[in-house]
Amino acid sequence: MKFLNIVAKYPGATHDSFILTNSNIYELFDSREIGIGWLLGDSGYPLRPWLMTPILNVSTEAEECYNRGHMRARCVVERSFSLLKPRFRCIDNSAGTLLYGATKSCDITVGVAVLHNMCINHGIPLPPDENHCDRRHIAKQQYLGHLNDGATVRRRLINGRFS
Template sequence: MPTDAASLEIIKRGFYEISDFPNVVGAVDGTHVRIKSPPVDEHIFVNRKNFHSINVQGVCDSNLKFLNIVSQWPGATHDAFIWSNSTVCELFENRTISDGWLLGDSGYPVRPWLLTPVLNPTTRKQQSYNGAHMRTRNVVERSFGVLKARFRCIDTSAGTLLYSALMCCRIVVAVAVLHNLCIDNRMPLPPDINDFPDHGHIAGPAYNGPLNDGAIVRERLINGRF
């Protein structure tokens, strides 16, 4: 994940071109990679759709390139927990990255640096914000879709990864690196990419806690921009 101002500015321009959403330095989401039933602590790998998986967190840029990947948590782990225990979260919390927002869905807590959709929007500005947010954040869902179409070992179309949980985590990181190399070398997208949408994200809404500073930042953006 870049932290220097020049690199972050390039990322912001790419996201702004999608739907005029300003100051975005990444889109974050989770996906589930199906694995065989582990012999130890089997129950913590069962996700909300009742199959065994690794819950993978990714942050990408507007070119579908992964800026950060976290592949180490069992399927029952909530996205918000993975986020709060990630290095990327720490970069924003300690202000190493002090200018820019990540976009996430309602499975993440709204924070001054992590903007989520407005649940049940009641104004035209909120609806406009949600629309721009959805179109911009959709990049990360597409990134996971392309990743799984290129490397079908981690897609349910290929069945289940028949390795230990640790090896499955390593495989996910490896294919993410190869995916980035494909982008850097301008390799074409898989011809049947539309047959591999990413349906791996199944976390429920996050608990935002008593601090409402993120909602204040979001509301200022909505009123001043949308």
């Protein structure tokens, strides 16, 4: 589980979807410069042709299967973040406050992601497994504008892979 893109320049309370929509990776996918593959987001993200979100009101077995597959894939993402704290204790603060200033904390976050990738490249074992994955990302879905293109792509994905 490597980090392929990381943005660490916003305060912790900033919503993930805001960070994504203000990132280079969003622009690359939205402009179709990256034309293959999908990003996965929880239900707080807007559905796009390249950004798949879970289905809130499942009505078919295929949709339920899609949601299960989506959840398993999202668990990989969540687990990647959970691996950083045990591996790099400098970012593990149980009190929930920054140990350093905001700018330095952002630099440290990017640094530990890079170091994590280096550990993977060099076969350094991961810390013990911690399962931080749950179904909360499905339950908080909200309507975020006109999403027909994303809904069409998601429907094709479900019909082609989960039916």
